[in-house]
Amino acid sequence: KAGVTQTPRYLIKTRGQQVTLSCSPISGHRSVSWYQQTPGQGLQFLFEYFSETQRNKGNFPGRFSGRQFSNSRSEMNVSTLELGDSALYLCASSVTTPSELYEQYFGPGTRLTVT
Amino acid sequence: QKEVEQNSGPLSVPEGAIASLNCTYSDRVSQSFFWYRQYSGKSPELIMSIYSNGDKEDGRFTAQLNKASQYVSLLIRDSQPSDSATYLCAAGDYSGGGADGLTFGKGTHLIIQP
Numbered sequence: 001k002a003g004v005t006q007t008p009r010y011l012i013k014t015r016g017q018q019v020t021l022s023c024s025p026i027s028g029h030r031s032v033s034w035y036q037q038t039p040g041q042g043l044q045f046l047f048e049y050f051s052e053t054q055r056n057k058g059n060f061p062g063r064f065s066g067r068q069f070s071n072s073r074s075e076m077n078v079s080t081l082e083l084g085d086s087a088l089y090l091c092a093s094s095v096t097t098p099s100e101l102y103e104q105y106f107g108p109g110t111r112l113t114v115t
Numbered sequence: 116q117k118e119v120e121q122n123s124g125p126l127s128v129p130e131g132a133i134a135s136l137n138c139t140y141s142d143r144v145s146q147s148f149f150w151y152r153q154y155s156g157k158s159p160e161l162i163m164s165i166y167s168n169g170d171k172e173d174g175r176f177t178a179q180l181n182k183a184s185q186y187v188s189l190l191i192r193d194s195q196p197s198d199s200a201t202y203l204c205a206a207g208d209y210s211g212g213g214a215d216g217l218t219f220g221k222g223t224h225l226i227i228q229p
Contacts, residue, residue, distance in 0.1 A: 035216070035217075035219075042219055042221040046216075056216055088158075090159070104149075105161060
């Protein structure tokens with residue numbers, strides 16, 4: 001079974017621009033979560049989507065948004081990029097039902113550099 | 116504010132010995148606990164999950180959970196140089212409307228010395 005895929009793997013953007021990252025979950029996984037990883041803050045939860053609905057959101061500004069499509073693929077968007085947005089953005093997918101506790105499997109990540 | 120605390124290390128262990136990694140969590144409602152391994156420049160890889168008090172063994176790995184003490188540990192037996200990595204502890208909970216995102220510790224850097 002193929003793992004989580006993320007595109008692009010590397011991205012360089014200029015401050016003020018916007019960026020869209022894409023994630024395809026493991027086949028059969030309907031939950032997709034996004035995380036930001038930086039050396040200083042570690043791994044931080046951005047948001048989670050299930051059946052095209054955002055169920056939970058972390059403590060990030062509104063410049064960070066996302067969506068999920070009917071095939072469970074997900075995108076996240078960051079508008080008005082700041083230097084501090086430089087990070088590894090990780091997507092994780094999981095099998096989940098409302099009564100299950102779940103395991104999350106990470107994709108390879110997108111390395112975003114803002115200059 | 117949910118927090119997961121880990122000793123950042125580095126933790127240096129001789130090859131063949133047992134490596135013991137620990138973490139504590141602040142949120143008593145956390146129900147699920149995970150250990151991830153992350154090699155430099157790579158993404159986290161799930162190696163163990165544990166939901167109930169006690170021990171859970173998988174090959175050379177044993178996860179231990181003590182909810183009363185809010186403490187999770189990972190033991191790696193017969194440590195190999197390939198086990199050298201950063202180990203991330205994560206806690207999650209189910210809030211009824213959907214599972215919350217995982218809260219991660221900042222990781223323990225483990226070095227296995229040949």
